[in-house]
Amino acid sequence: MKNVPSRSPYICVLPRLSESGGGPASFFARFQAGLQRRGIPVTHEPRDPAVTAILIIGGTTQLWDVWRARQRGVRVVQRLNGMNWMHRKRRTPWGAYLRAERSNWLLSWIRRNLADHIIYQSEFARGWWQTVYGKVRARGSVVYNGVDLREFSPIGGNTRPSSHYRLLLVEGRIGAGNVEGLSNAVALAQEMDRLTPRGVRLQVVGEVDALTREQFERQSGGILDWAGQAARGQIPAMDRSAHLLFSADLNAACPNAVVEALACGLPVAAFATGALPELIEGDCGRVTPYGSNYWNLEKPDVPTLARAAMEILADQPRFRAEARRRAEGLFDVEHMLDAYLRVLAPER
Structure with a gap:
């Protein structure tokens, strides 16, 4: 990756996820809200010349755009959880089986060829990826998911049932x-x-x-x-x-x-x-x-x-x-x- 002058962060997040879902969508909603509180803009357009870093939540099909951004000095970070595995352990329709395998391949390819840094959601996730797909040149770290401790709090409505x-x-x-x-x-x-x-x-x-x-x-x-x-x-x-x-x-x-x-x-x-x-x-x-x-x-x-x-x-x-x-x-x-x-x- 080329060296570029220091400038204010402008983060591109891929793919664009609905803020109303669970899992990766929950992370995206919290991440975007947190950056907004800190005055850091977010986009979903990797071709924007103002972008300083790209965060890929799992995988993306915009590989060419990410590669071009990386060539001009944009830092690429991949967030990884686990991988698909249950489709190999039970009867799975061929279409679903192939989609699961394609997803694993895409995540692994980005991890090995595009990412400058991998953020794993746990030590377990890091060990799993390294065991199955090997170590890569990109540096890695573990960052657990977080929540707003004021919103998710013991203080608030709803009492527990006393009958059971x-x-x-x-x-x-x-x-x-x-x-x-x-x-x-x-x-x-x-x-x-x-x-x-x-x-x-x-x-x-x-x-x-x-x-x-x-x-x-x-x-x-x-x-x-x-x-x-x-x-x-x-x-x-x-x-x-x-x-x-x-x-x-x-x-x-x-x-x-x-x-x-x-x-x-x-x-x-x-x-x-x-x-x-x-x-x-x-x-x-x-x-x-x-x-x-x-x-x-x-x-x-x-x-x-x-x-x-x-x-x-x-x-x-x-x-x-x-x-x-x-x-x-x-x-x-x-x-x-x-x-x-x-x-x-x-x-x-």
Whole structure:
């Protein structure tokens, strides 16, 4: 990359994402809002000659434009979470299989050939990419996702039910091809329900197709509450109204649902896969061994996690205080922005 004179940062973000979705869209909305608070302009046009750095959230098809920008001295930074892998472990339509493989190839190609710096969402994500696709010349760093600790806070409306314990599951979309997380959540809720006379209900937040809902209604024993898809602004109140969050993703890089829950003082229970052992430490929650080969989508050890979850329910004040403390120390959106700007605009 050519050396260019120092100038005020002007960040191009690719691809352009809707601010209303989850996952990468949630990150983009928070990132853009943070830059606006700091007076740093954002564009989605890499050909703009004023651009000083490009942040690629995962991948982009505008490879030629990014390459040309890099030739004129623009710094290229890629943000990476995990990669597609479940399509190789279950029956997947050929079209979906090829799209997943194409996405992995594109992310890997940008990582190896275009990026000046890689920001991984966790140490787990960095190790995964290096194991599968090898090390690259680009420097790398780990920056966890962050949230506005004033918006996601234990302080606010919604009280927890006193007639039962509420176990919360927050997902963007759950369909016929992605039911492992919901299946594990139902099994956990059923096991917990057997361990306490107060009873446990599982509240599912996210889009669930009718066929999947009907299937799990039949096998859940009547302990499911369907909350539907929630807007981002509704999540803090939902987190505050629960006793415990179950993080269902297997091998997640840095799930937003976990970060948001901890910020709201909601403890998290999960199996020890992906980045979750990094994120959930001390008494902000509990992670327990999966108990089998999760890379092959085998059945987990639910009873061990259920007993750990009951420990959280038995001492809510301690675990809720530690959850908030963990978020304050690790998941402040302002600290996240500082870390990104140190990479995107190192001359500032």
